Amino acid sequence: MTTEKQIDGSSHAWDGAPASMPGTPMGNVPIGKKIKFALLFVLVAVTGITCIHVPEWMKWRDLVLQHIGTLLLVIPLLYDTRKNRMPLFAFVGVTLFAILHVVGARYGYSHVPYREWSVNYLGVSADYWGVPANYLGDLTAFFDAHYMEEDFRNHYDRLVHISFGFLMFPYLLYISREWVDRKTLTAIFVAWLLVQTGSMVYEIFEWQLAVLFSPETADRYNGQQGDVWDAQTDMLLAMIGSTIMAIFYVIKSKYENRCR
Secondary structure: OOOOOOOOOOOOOOOOOOOOOOOOOOHHOOOOHHHHHHHHHHHHHHHHHHHHOOOOOOOOHHHHHHHHHHHHHHHHHHHHHHHOOOHHHHHHHHEEEEEEHHHHHHOOOOOOHHHHHHHHHEEEEEEEEOOOOOOOOHHHHHHHHHHOOHHHHHOHHHHHHHHHHHOOHHHHHHHHHOOOOOOOOHHHHHHHHHHHHHHHHHHHHHHHHHHHHHHHHHHHHHOOOOOOOHHHHHHHHHHHHHHHHHHHHHHHHHHHHOOO
């Protein structure tokens, strides 16, 4: 029976215990599991689409290297579609992060055309939020002339790194609860540490890639774009995202304990 001490302090399947016990007949599949299958289907479809007609400069070796990360993200999702133990909120977070990653992988992160998408579909520039695209004109030219060159780097990788802190935190909290015997505050702290550890390990992997491979291959994968503080900035963004999520879960836990 699900209790109030489940993973996120909730008795609901959305962010707490699994939606049902394993072995549920397919004719009575719970809504939570159906949502998980749908999310996994969307992830696989997006991954397949992003591998079609890749940019000419993107080599298949580089694309395969990028999708090692995709595989690592998909494995726990596939496993959970059978066991149905992961909270749905955590499942959604991992799926959304994986989608952000496969989009970045298609363009080597450094060339994601988010500026063009922003203007074409939202009517605003991603560099000058809130300014309609048709009114940019001389304003854009003014900033182009006065900003340093590095200010126009492609920032999609920054979005992914802060999203790592936001979107992966529920899953890492789910994992950490199994390690610390469901002590909420300790589990939150462990999950926060796991985000920092994962971020650091990834940056070390990028560093080793730069050492072992050619500069061109390393640059296409790492997406540093000449920023010598890229690794530190990426880790800081992941820390900010996870800290916000940790504060959210602490407040949520305190509120639920008060309401009992």
